[in-house]
Amino acid sequence: MRPNLILHVVAKFLIPLIILFALYVQFHGDFGPGGGFQAGVIFSAAFILYSLVFGLDTAEKIIPAHWLRVLAALGVVIYAGVGVLSLLLGGNYLDYTLLAGDQIAGQHLGILLVELGVGITVAAAMLILFFAFAGRGRE
Amino acid sequence: MEDHISLLLVVVPLIAAPVVAVLPRGRSAWAVAFIVAAACAVLAGMQLWAVLTEGAISYELGGWAPPWGIEYRIDAVNAFVALIVAAIAAITLPYALLSVEREIPEEKIPLFYSAMLLCLTGLLGITQTGDIFNVFVFLEISSLASYALISLGRDRQAFTAAYQYLIMGTIGATFYLIGVGLIYSQTGSLNMQDLATLLPGVLHLKTVETGFAFIMIGIALKLALFPLHLWLPNAYTYAPSVVTVFLAATATKVAVYVMLRILGTVFPQGFALTTPADELFIVAGIAGIVIASVYAIYQQNVKRLLAYSSVAQVGYMALGIGFASAAGVTAALVHLFNHALMKGALFMAVGAIIYRIGACRMDQIHGLGRAMPWTFGAIVIGGLSLVGVPGTAGFISKWYLVVAALEQEAWISVAVILMGSLLAVVYVGKLIEALYFKPVTDTGTAVSEAPLLLLVPTWGLVFANVYFGLNTDLTVGVAEKAAAILGGMKP
Numbered sequence: 101m102r103p104n105l106i107l108h109v110v111a112k113f114l115i116p117l118i119i120l121f122a123l124y125v126q127f128h129g130d131f132g133p134g135g136g137f138q139a140g141v142i143f144s145a146a147f148i149l150y151s152l153v154f155g156l157d158t159a160e161k162i163i164p165a166h167w168l169r170v171l172a173a174l175g176v177v178i179y180a181g182v183g184v185l186s187l188l189l190g191g192n193y194l195d196y197t198l199l200a201g202d203q204i205a206g207q208h209l210g211i212l213l214v215e216l217g218v219g220i221t222v223a224a225a226m227l228i229l230f231f232a233f234a235g236r237g238r239e
Numbered sequence: 240m241e242d243h244i245s246l247l248l249v250v251v252p253l254i255a256a257p258v259v260a261v262l263p264r265g266r267s268a269w270a271v272a273f274i275v276a277a278a279c280a281v282l283a284g285m286q287l288w289a290v291l292t293e294g295a296i297s298y299e300l301g302g303w304a305p306p307w308g309i310e311y312r313i314d315a316v317n318a319f320v321a322l323i324v325a326a327i328a329a330i331t332l333p334y335a336l337l338s339v340e341r342e343i344p345e346e347k348i349p350l351f352y353s354a355m356l357l358c359l360t361g362l363l364g365i366t367q368t369g370d371i372f373n374v375f376v377f378l379e380i381s382s383l384a385s386y387a388l389i390s391l392g393r394d395r396q397a398f399t400a401a402y403q404y405l406i407m408g409t410i411g412a413t414f415y416l417i418g419v420g421l422i423y424s425q426t427g428s429l430n431m432q433d434l435a436t437l438l439p440g441v442l443h444l445k446t447v448e449t450g451f452a453f454i455m456i457g458i459a460l461k462l463a464l465f466p467l468h469l470w471l472p473n474a475y476t477y478a479p480s481v482v483t484v485f486l487a488a489t490a491t492k493v494a495v496y497v498m499l500r501i502l503g504t505v506f507p508q509g510f511a512l513t514t515p516a517d518e519l520f521i522v523a524g525i526a527g528i529v530i531a532s533v534y535a536i537y538q539q540n541v542k543r544l545l546a547y548s549s550v551a552q553v554g555y556m557a558l559g560i561g562f563a564s565a566a567g568v569t570a571a572l573v574h575l576f577n578h579a580l581m582k583g584a585l586f587m588a589v590g591a592i593i594y595r596i597g598a599c600r601m602d603q604i605h606g607l608g609r610a611m612p613w614t615f616g617a618i619v620i621g622g623l624s625l626v627g628v629p630g631t632a633g634f635i636s637k638w639y640l641v642v643a644a645l646e647q648e649a650w651i652s653v654a655v656i657l658m659g660s661l662l663a664v665v666y667v668g669k670l671i672e673a674l675y676f677k678p679v680t681d682t683g684t685a686v687s688e689a690p691l692l693l694l695v696p697t698w699g700l701v702f703a704n705v706y707f708g709l710n711t712d713l714t715v716g717v718a719e720k721a722a723a724i725l726g727g728m729k730p
Binding site: 169170173174176177180187191192193194196 | 253299302
């Protein structure tokens with residue numbers, strides 16, 4: 101990969117901002133537009149930009165492929181796990197009300213956790229897709 | 240626990256799927272998948288029992304009351320279909336262990352079982368939910384998983400087959416979604432029970448009629464109703480053996496269920512009769528039985544032969560739906576169950592042949608029946624059931640179908656059903672001739688009987704074919720209860 105000073109500097113400046121914005125969309129999703137899916141896509145965009153500028157091999161050193169698979173699975177388990185937790189607390193599946201003391205706090209916590217699961221899975225799945233296509237023909 | 244059966248049926252395989260995906264190589268992925276499938280079968284059995292003894296179950300997801308929240312609503316119809324799906328999964332998985340190790344690259348095996356569980360999640364979800372949009376979601380979960388599963392076949396054509404199915408399946412699902420959207424625009428509801436009360440007021444609107452048409456065509460694509468079956472032969476032929484067994488025995492059955500549910504519960508009973516839908520079902524059914532059976536006779540690949548036979552069998556179910564009488568719906572449901580048994584058994588037996596010789600073309604299996612007597616026996620009994628010989632499950636479904644046809648004085652349909660059986664004699668006969676009466680092609684290696692782990696599930700289904708051919712308490716009994724709920728759409 102030919103080093104390009106402007107690209108490197110701009111990317112290093114932008115990537116933290118993109119990740120910060122992803123986290124904002126993730127955790128502000130219950131008050132404003134946004135949520136896990138959008139946040140996951142934005143989050144993965146930061147990594148895709150990184151691997152475009154610094155090369156695929158460097159990017160894969162930061163997140164090895166098998167960790168991506170684990171993360172993709174983890175998100176689904178978090179989502180479904182919240183549902184099971186509310187089952188165990190004596191409610192119906194995904195009944196967030198029981199997760200905290202009062203109804204509003206419970207619903208709040210529930211949707212945040214579920215969206216966190218969505219965010220992790222979407223970000224990981226996006227990167228898996230990107231690496232799958234970008235890595236074609238390397239071997 | 241008792242109260243949550245209907246939910247656990249969907250959530251247990253859903254949680255197991257990502258867990259299985261990250262398990263190490265080896266047999267742990269298979270073990271988890273098998274335990275989950277067996278648990279689902281037990282849960283589905285308990286659910287059917289609960290529904291039959293205590294009446295319909297309603298489960299509110301997230302504690303939101305219907306029609307605002309998503310409701311799982313189980314009555315005799317979907318409890319019956321859910322049991323079929325879960326039981327077939329539980330029988331297929333023991334069979335899968337060796338067959339998958341032979342046909343799937345080792346590093347993909349955990350992902351394979353993960354996709355199997357996702358497919359099971361989707362199919363069970365369709366049967367459980369009482370929300371027509373939720374049906375679409377689960378339809379996509381099961382379909383996406385099955386595209387991935389089909390593409391894992393050993394031939395490169397598997398990719399084309401999966402892609403073809405992806406395009407056709409997506410069109411089907413999109414049509415269904417457009418239909419749901421149109422109906423939602425006029426009623427403001429997605430809950431099936433709620434729609435049943437709201438729809439009679441808006442039936443005169445063209446929007447609702449159009450929505451009905453979109454839904455019917457969309458599901459007809461999914462159930463491979465002739466002439467929308469073009470994706471099916473390739474998908475079944477090139478998929479790994481286990482996937483063919485599982486999809487052939489469950490996927491189209493679930494689509495038939497959705498069709499019956501929309502016709503019988505969501506739309507007022509009798510609405511289909513005011514549209515050309517019922518005549519179209521009969522025409523498509525008749526054409527499917529005759530044309531697909533004739534196609535089956537000329538196939539050179541055993542899996543493709545059975546796939547075309549599946550299209551013909553869907554035709555029988557379409558006939559039952561088209562009669563729109565209680566007897567017709569009963570016949571369709573009975574055949575739905577019995578066809579799962581016979582195609583499951585036949586595709587398993589063919590999978591055992593593939594396990595041994597790595598192929599299943601007509602000219603490669605000459606004389607194999609003598610080297611693999613148990614596999615051959617399974618094909619013979621499964622084939623007889625497909626033809627509809629008395630004493631097998633196939634006879635029961637044909638009988639009820641003919642009775643339903645006679646009740647309507649639909650003489651052409653009666654003739655076609657009988658002709659379909661004769662055509663089945665020809666293609667099953669061709670298979671048996673190749674396996675037993677043709678001289679052995681000398682390949683230099685002796686072929687031995689399939690391993691026990693493949694034979695036992697196969698024969699389990701073969702015995703089920705005979706058992707449900709003699710004892711019809713479960714099949715016909717439940718199907719009649721279910722038909723009473725869905726209603727004869729005609730008085």
